[in-house]
Amino acid sequence: MAVPRILIVGGGFAGLECAHKLERLLRPGEAEVRIVTPQAHQLYLPLLPQVASGVLTPQSVAVPLRRMLRRTGVVPGAAVGVDTAAKAVVVRLITGETTVERYDHLVLTPGSVTRQFDIPGLDRYAVGVKTLAEAAWIRDHVIAQLDLAAASSDPAERAARLQFVVVGGGYAGTETAACLQRLTSAAVRRYPGLDPAWITWHLVDIAPKLMPELGDRLGARALDLLRRRGVHVSLGVSVAKATEDTVTLTDGRMLPCRTLIWTAGVAASPLVGTLDAETSRGRLVVGADLTVPGADGVFALGDAAAVPDLAKGGEAVCPPTAQHAMRQGWAAAHNVAAVLRGGRPAPYRHKDLGLVVDLGGWQAVSKPLGVQLSGPPAQLVARGYHLAALRTLTARFRTGANWALNAVAGDDFVRIGFQWERPATLQDFEKTDMYLTGDTIREIVERAAEERQSA
Template structure:
């Protein structure tokens, strides 16, 4: 019997959980499983702000794929084009070479990228918080601003280097500003020439409330914690224009700043737009069993897919969260195994278990199963949730050790010099310009 060639695109929560489920459920002679991803690890994205702040090491949140999958062939690259007619994907390897990867069943889990807007200067000045490289760059950049401000005798330059702007009042932005502000406040004690009162963090969001999914009470509590630490939280406002030394806001304020961290939501991977298929707000429209209408043998899930949320009414789709992506990956594996054996596939249905937001130190807000917590109890729940969600025992041990070490010894404020001579644009870091049209993909496949 000829083995079915299963190609999984993307090594995030959905893709890796799907590969693991297929390995457990299919015999080696039934299927050949391949996973295309440019990274050699599965990134646990919710803890990325703590990597940027130096609380956790990168290894804690990036368990290697070869600890997670065993029979799956890992293709180190990214799918930049799809030819569904000939069932072929165009893959650009990390070496820069382009190869064709055939498939019988295609599972699309390319995830998401940082959502950007047509704002003058945004693409050149903004830095994201979506990848391990971006977190490393942001950490280096923030510490570099402290170093340069301490060495400068120009008051205007100091003011620019010591003001930091984060855009996005969701979980990523809120946790980023909370973690990095703790970093700079702690670091200021090591700089005798810096006045800690000059260090200023700003959190902006165009929405009227901070993290509205948490509910009114917890959103207000998170905002209160940030403001008590000195963060300027501005709601109903965003960036109108950005230059290297100035950030102009939509309310006409001008902030002297050389740091703009952009976390204002996510958009589906640009790969989705290369496929001739219906989309919903940029995400691939799929059925509740992850099948893509009009494309036999193609499935999509995770952040890049608009999976119907059957626990709600009114045509709702599942939010692009790690919780849904991981569970969808496991469900996709069960569905594909059933399909290969001639059995019916089941629709995905999962009730959201709640939300947790780590604000650093002993502060957090959490809403598990509808119950609301803040302060230390919420921090216990939050960190307990992350430990359960981390996919390997090694990652769990490293994370606990890092938390304890940071609590006891603090941080060393180390700069690695990563990309110190080159601006890390969103386009470069997240490779949003790498994709081919479907016509071009057909030209490159035999």
């Protein structure tokens, strides 16, 4: 009798936690578990702004899957199509080859990509904060702007180099603007020819409030902290157009600018669109037990799934946060193991434990278990939460050591230079154009089946 095959798509919070838990739940030889991911690490997304600002090294927030997993096979590639009728996933390996992975049970955790809008120039001149490569690029780019401004004799070019725009007043955008503003404020002291007053950071969001999930009091506190540090926060405003050296806002302002960082929300991975399944606002509709209706053996969770939030009730769905993704990974592992043994999957339920927002240094706002904190107490809670959420002792040690070293010695503002003068776009980093259509998926799956039979 063939050993059942469990295929996990995605190595993020949900995917890694599911695989790790399955290794503990299943007996050796009870099932074959494989995980498909182009990067053999779990990326701790909440700390990417600190990588972009140089507080943390990239290795601190990237947990190698092979350090965590012992009995799970890692398929180094990206899932580009799913055929639920044939129980097959089309994978484009990192070598460029295309292969087909069969499954008996499929756990879809492909995550999300930066949400884009039909704004002229956005696709050419904006970069997100969703990948390790983007964070590294942003750091190099921001320091390069200081170097170029110091070398320029043209006041107009210098003004554009020293003006930065971050779009999105959620956690990612707010933390990115806060951390990078601290970076440039400290770095400019090393440039005698630059006046600190020339550097301007803008945080723009179409919403009327900054981080409304925090509540009015903490949201206002975060807004006040940013403004007192010199960040220009514009609410009820978005970007109308972007060019190589300008960003035009919907209120008519044209800002000289060569840095546009886009964090205005996320959208489910385009892999969702390759399934013949119902979606809600782009996310796969799933039951409370994480199963996809009408797709035999398929579970979906994390950012790509609209998981009912039983703790809130009504029609609420779980927000796309690391907190929910990790716990959904655990729940999916238990459900897969239950189905494998002839049982029934259980509904997922988790009450949100709260929110933490690191604004750099000792400045933060946090809401653990509904308790509103700001300043050093909030920062201790935020960093304690991140250390606990990192999945290995090595990652925790590196992160804690980086924080301590940065607090004591500061930053040397080194620009690596390997991306010097290389343009970057959202598409370059997130590769959202690699997914296949239904007909192409079926052709590849059928061809692979024929080759297997003839062999």
